[in-house]
Amino acid sequence: MARNPPPNGTVRTRRSRTDIRRALLESALIEFGAKGFDGASTRAIAQRAHAHQPQINYHFESKAALWTAAVDHLFGLLAEAMHGLVLRQPTDADVAQLGQTFADGIRRFVSFAAEHPELNQIMVHEGTTASDRLTWMTRTYVQPFFNGIGSAWQRLLEAGIAAPIDSDTLYYVLVGAASLPYVNASEVRLLTGRDPSAPAWIAAHADGLVAILLPGLETG
Amino acid sequence: MARNPPPNGTVRTRRSRTDIRRALLESALIEFGAKGFDGASTRAIAQRAHAHQPQINYHFESKAALWTAAVDHLFGLLAEAMHGLVLRQPTDADVAQLGQTFADGIRRFVSFAAEHPELNQIMVHEGTTASDRLTWMTRTYVQPFFNGIGSAWQRLLEAGIAAPIDSDTLYYVLVGAASLPYVNASEVRLLTGRDPSAPAWIAAHADGLVAILLPGLETG
């Protein structure tokens, strides 16, 4: 079953279907994140994945289908990173426990934003203008996330743990404050000389957000 | 000196040099904000300004020059909106007064972000990747803003007025939390059904930011 190997080491090794699809997806995330849907070119995406431009149309139906597949992949990673977090707890649960869970969620989200800045880059690009892509992404992936955060925040507000911000506004305050340093990591390096992807930076950032958003949280 | 009027009302009226330059600049801000530098097309910019595409190269040297002029214009508006705010006060000044000034700055910045979302849209687009445009914009306009906020924040930290966040991080927390609802206004409308450009939304948002960032501020 083995295919003939290339004549000698000079030729690029042939990759499996799943390998090249994954490489194209990850390249697409970086390019779409950096330049947006219209600004990204399929040539640049292919080149970054060490593939040729027509392979995109072979492995995916179109540029739009590639974008969709890339976003599917990325939200799958987010779901993995958030797995096990249950913000909507049974009504008799200790609300202080919910506060700790929310704080844990903030830390995980900050870590994810640092590790995968493409997610928030793409969301910021798409969120500016009404489009089919925005509607699909919002209804499919963002809405459940938004709803879960909103209902948990409501209970934390009533318990006096949360800062005095209504839940709709809180969502954007949280996401904006949690993601901008990683979305704009190039600017951060230029402006501060520091690297926002350093573990110490990420931890301090997350601690700060927990402190300002959950001032009524018991520490220890 | 009056030019001949158009034969009758059907023809588009000829605009003055300054009028058409301004129309092209404002159109450019919207397109660059929505799609980024590479994603925006000069044809779309011209069309939105009710002009023809070659007029861009007549009134501006190139697409890049148009971008630069548009950013110059926008930061000019920001400077106007912030005019009179003096964050770096003489050493013997009352530090509580500095807290009030900082709070006022937050409110003005939120209002500006709501009124001119293009500023933060463009900054988010450019901040993702190192480029000559990013370097120029950061050194020319962002650095002074960043430095002023940083030194004021440092004094507010020492006075126990500011939330426990170091000043580098604070800058991105503040800008991200203050701008995202307006940068992504389309998504906000889809997700919440509310309009973030409504005065009540803006005021509540700014109040929330002041409350979480300056917990030691004296109210009243």
Next chain:
DNA sequence: GTCTATAATTAGATAGAC
């Protein structure tokens, strides 16, 4: 499955009539 060649469209920029 991969790769070369290329079709069809659109991009930014320029020339020249008016």
Next chain:
DNA sequence: GTCTATCTAATTATAGAC
């Protein structure tokens, strides 16, 4: 100054050899 026409280069997508 404006506008039509057009140039060159880059875009997404397809066809067909291997």
